[in-house]
Amino acid sequence: MLHYNTDRPHQALDAKTPVTPADRFQPVPAQQRAPVDLWLPPTLDPVPATRIEPVMADAAPVQAEPPTVESGRPVEFDRVVPPSGNLVVCQRQFWMGTHRAGMVARIWADCDLIHVLIAGIRIKTVRSHLSVNDLATLTRQGAVPAGPPPLPPVEDGDAIEVDRTVSRSGTVSLGQHIVLAAEILAGRRVGIRIEPATLMFYDPDTRELLRTRKNPLRPE
Structure with missing residues (x-):
């Protein structure tokens, strides 16, 4: 070979x-x-020595004080939308879409509602699953006291409430418009609070918030 x-x-x-x-x-x-x-190089400039303060052996380490948040009060914090598009807050997923991957979402949360904002625009509002202990945990992880909720203010007379039965396809009829509630609510009697920019679907007996949607109705 x-x-x-x-x-x-x-x-x-x-x-x-x-x-x-x-x-x-x-x-x-x-x-x-x-x-x-x-x-x-032909010449080298000496680097000035940096003074290092001695550390006392018995000195206690200095810890930054976390922001004070009253128990149960709303908090705000940031989350980066992952490539999957599923944002996770305390073991619950919020679908943001893969087109928002990498964006920073600002979360406003209390024990009643969770608002998700991107670049100052509210993307969605959902019923909160958080407890007072969850809010305390988020505070220890860097959450700060929240400002006012990002829902638009509602003056007296600007909101009305009606009852509807959700169809099999998850929709209701409002002002000659077919509006999506949620397929999971099909066949269920719900109350709807109609605000200038928001529709809130709730349980008529307990007032529990079920879904929040953008209001497609005109003022008239």
Whole structure:
């Protein structure tokens, strides 16, 4: 096999023997293999010494005081939307869409509602699953006291409430408009609070908030 590959003349090479590595490559002269001299600038500016304060052995470590949040009061914090589009807050997922992956979402949360905002725009509002202990845990993880809820203010007379039965497809009829409530509410009697920008679907008996949607209705 060695003779076949290296010694015998090859027809494809015009009856020449194959070129061996020794024929193709030559060793580098010794003077060219010497290491390259280290180059330094002509002058070096000394770096001023930094004073390091001594640390007392018995000194207690200084800890930053977390913001004070009253028990059960709303908090705010940031979350980055992951590539899956599912934002997780205290083991609950919020679908934000893969097109929002990498965006920073501002979460406003209390024990009743959770608002999700991106760039100051409210993306969705859902019923909260958080307890007072959950809010305390979020505070220890960096949440800060929340400002006013991001829902638009409602003046007296600006909101009305009606009752509807949700259809099999999860919709209700409002002012000659077919509005999506939720498929999971199909067949259920719900109350609907109609505000200038928001529809709130709730249980008529307990007033428990079930869903929040954008209001597609005109004022008239």
